[in-house]
Amino acid sequence: MSDSQGESSLATKTPPRGRSTAGGGAITAPSPAGRARRGRADWRKRAEIALLSGPAIIMFLAFVIFPVVMAAYYGFFKWKGYGVPTDFVGLENYLVIFKDTAFHEALMHNGFIVVMSLVMQGPAAVAVALLLNQKMRGRSLIRVLIFVPYVISEVIVGTGWGLMLQTSGAINDVLIKIGLPGWAVDWLSDPDVAIWSLMVILTWKYLGFAVILFLAGLQSIPEELYEAASIDGASYWQMQRSITLPLLGPTMRIWAFLSIIGALQLFDLVYIIWGQYVASTAGTSTMATYMVANGRNAGNYGYGNAVAVVLFLISLVIALVYQRFVLRRDTEGALTEGKKK
Amino acid sequence: MTAPLTATTPRTRKNKNKSKIGAAGPMTYVIAYAFVGICIAPVLYIIIGGFRTNAQITSDPSGFPSPWRISNYVDVLSSPMFWQQIGNSAISAICTTIGVVVLGVMASYVLARYTFVGRGAMYSLFAAGLMFPMTVAITPLYILIKNLGLTNSLAGIILPQIAFALPTTVIILVPFLRAIPKELEEAAAIDGTSRLGFFFRMVVPLSVPGVVTTGILAFIGAWNSYMLPLFVLNNEASYTLPLGVQAFASQYSVDTARVLAFTALSMIPALIFFSLFERRIVGGLTGAVKG
Numbered sequence: 200m201s202d203s204q205g206e207s208s209l210a211t212k213t214p215p216r217g218r219s220t221a222g223g224g225a226i227t228a229p230s231p232a233g234r235a236r237r238g239r240a241d242w243r244k245r246a247e248i249a250l251l252s253g254p255a256i257i258m259f260l261a262f263v264i265f266p267v268v269m270a271a272y273y274g275f276f277k278w279k280g281y282g283v284p285t286d287f288v289g290l291e292n293y294l295v296i297f298k299d300t301a302f303h304e305a306l307m308h309n310g311f312i313v314v315m316s317l318v319m320q321g322p323a324a325v326a327v328a329l330l331l332n333q334k335m336r337g338r339s340l341i342r343v344l345i346f347v348p349y350v351i352s353e354v355i356v357g358t359g360w361g362l363m364l365q366t367s368g369a370i371n372d373v374l375i376k377i378g379l380p381g382w383a384v385d386w387l388s389d390p391d392v393a394i395w396s397l398m399v400i401l402t403w404k405y406l407g408f409a410v411i412l413f414l415a416g417l418q419s420i421p422e423e424l425y426e427a428a429s430i431d432g433a434s435y436w437q438m439q440r441s442i443t444l445p446l447l448g449p450t451m452r453i454w455a456f457l458s459i460i461g462a463l464q465l466f467d468l469v470y471i472i473w474g475q476y477v478a479s480t481a482g483t484s485t486m487a488t489y490m491v492a493n494g495r496n497a498g499n500y501g502y503g504n505a506v507a508v509v510l511f512l513i514s515l516v517i518a519l520v521y522q523r524f525v526l527r528r529d530t531e532g533a534l535t536e537g538k539k540k
Numbered sequence: 541m542t543a544p545l546t547a548t549t550p551r552t553r554k555n556k557n558k559s560k561i562g563a564a565g566p567m568t569y570v571i572a573y574a575f576v577g578i579c580i581a582p583v584l585y586i587i588i589g590g591f592r593t594n595a596q597i598t599s600d601p602s603g604f605p606s607p608w609r610i611s612n613y614v615d616v617l618s619s620p621m622f623w624q625q626i627g628n629s630a631i632s633a634i635c636t637t638i639g640v641v642v643l644g645v646m647a648s649y650v651l652a653r654y655t656f657v658g659r660g661a662m663y664s665l666f667a668a669g670l671m672f673p674m675t676v677a678i679t680p681l682y683i684l685i686k687n688l689g690l691t692n693s694l695a696g697i698i699l700p701q702i703a704f705a706l707p708t709t710v711i712i713l714v715p716f717l718r719a720i721p722k723e724l725e726e727a728a729a730i731d732g733t734s735r736l737g738f739f740f741r742m743v744v745p746l747s748v749p750g751v752v753t754t755g756i757l758a759f760i761g762a763w764n765s766y767m768l769p770l771f772v773l774n775n776e777a778s779y780t781l782p783l784g785v786q787a788f789a790s791q792y793s794v795d796t797a798r799v800l801a802f803t804a805l806s807m808i809p810a811l812i813f814f815s816l817f818e819r820r821i822v823g824g825l826t827g828a829v830k831g
Contacts, residue, residue, distance in 0.1 A: 247735060248650050252662065255647035255706055262703030263669050266677035266684060273680060327575055330568055341572055343818050345579045350814040351807045352764035354782040358789050358803045359586045362796060369585060369602040376602065407579060464675045467766045475790060487675050495679055503679050511676040518671065
């Protein structure tokens with residue numbers, strides 16, 4: 200017993216290729232006894248690998264990879280969601296998607312949300328993070344409270360904001376009370392206003408997350424840089440511009456990546472608020488709400504899956520381009536800085 | 541550059557509060573508290589709104605309760621459906637968390653400490669999983685769950701939730717487990733501990749911090765999960781809290797005060813959980829950014 204255990208720990212030290220030949224072929228093994236023991240240790244190791252990683256791999260293949268592959272497969276059929284898909288239509292679903300103006304609208308909304316999230320949340324979050332990075336009383340309580348919108352669920356956010364933004368809701372009431380009745384508009388059902396209402400809600404929900412991320416990034420900036428700069432007589436703003444912002448770059452780029460992908464996949468809030476209080480996503484539809492409305496809810500499962508594939512490909516291309524051109528700068532920067540040192 | 545940096549490290553730690561972080565002026569407090577106000581005002585609107593009556597809400601949509609009424613809260617708290625849905629959410633979130641943590645640690649251990657053919661491929665497989673959001677797979681996933689006969693059962697949302705949380709878990713845990721010194725393993729081997737023994741006696745305890753972070757992420761994700769339950773659960777008795785809130789809001793759409801009370805109560809568990817683990821959540825994010 201102890202013998203085989205000793206053998207197995209020795210086996211970890213040998214390079215993988217040598218071990219696999221010893222276990223599999225066993226022709227080069229030095230002695231029959233060694234071969235038997237090696238074989239047993241190798242078998243034991245394989246059993247351990249299978250035992251430990253098997254359940255996770257099976258779960259992952261069954262519930263993630265398989266459905267994604269099936270989405271691609273169903274996308275070629277005019278399928279109603281029951282039985283085996285038989286009505287193969289090739290790329291017809293995709294042609295319909297690209298011709299449907301409702302999809303173009305949804306795509307435009309996604310693009311708008313991506314850009315506006317970056318423009319509205321990025322600078323605001325950096326500003327708030329810089330503000331909260333100062334020494335002030337109650338700082339830890341403030342940090343907890345600004346994280347609250349991020350923690351509560353989309354449904355709660357949707358219900359609360361949906362009620363507040365109704366025509367006869369609290370927001371309009373406040374506007375009338377403070378003497379701005381002209382500002383009281385139809386926040387949810389006017390398509391031109393609705394997308395801005397959505398942006399306000401999204402900003403409210405996700406700004407705290409960005410702030411916490413940037414606060415974490417700020418903590419990792421070395422103190423010496425600020426000391427050196429202040430000895431050189433740099434002002435607060437000069438320090439922020441030439442030290443903080445460049446060094447916060449990697450955090451910003453990671454945050455932007457998460458924000459872009461999240462904006463492309465946006466479903467919950469739109470579906471909840473505009474399904475519940477307006478019963479139409481006109482003005483705020485996204486690719487994901489389009490997918491559910493025209494796929495499952497309309498009974499066209501094949502079509503819905505084709506939309507899912509388009510959504511996935513768009514996300515994938517953007518993610519790859521982003522990683523290639525934006526995130527790569529971080530690794531390159533680190534390399535060149537390393538060389539300078 | 542490197543040498544002076546390390547030399548000054550102890551001094552700078554002492555001075556941390558002086559240089560970069562100036563003492564905040566009054567304007568800072570005003571802006572900071574205004575920001576906090578914006579963050580929690582909608583939450584307070586929901587909680588306070590639950591203490592009003594519908595008549596009060598109609599006549600004065602943004603006013604305070606006068607008088608305060610607890611009847612809405614009492615109604616919700618005495619409804620078995622509310623507790624049923626809290627229970628469903630708790631089961632779903634706890635089982636998902638346990639499943640993710642157990643499967644994630646085991647798989648990460650293999651990826652971090654074993655050398656074998658196909659390890660790179662296995663790691664890439666999980667890493668690629670980050671690129672597959674549930675939105676893309678939701679319809680086939682629903683059909684799969686239906687074929688397994690798991691619609692309207694919590695297992696039908698727990699299994700996919702575990703699977704979709706695995707990539708993040710593996711990506712976070714593998715470097716963590718890899719950092720456990722090889723010497724520990726060798727020492728354990730000399731003492732006659734097998735690799736599995738080492739796993740249970742050394743790896744599991746040492747990976748607790750990483751496990752807690754991934755566990756919290758999985759728990760919050762499962763607790764707030766909306767799209768998957770929306771597809772899989774059609775029966776009000778099997779609803780989790782987010783679906784319950786939505787069903788309640790549409791069922792009692794004219795009874796705004798009661799909807800607000802229901803919504804307010806449904807957010808309390810998440811808020812308690814968050815305040816308990818706030819440090820861990822923020823700490824986990826910090827680690828993610830630094831790493």
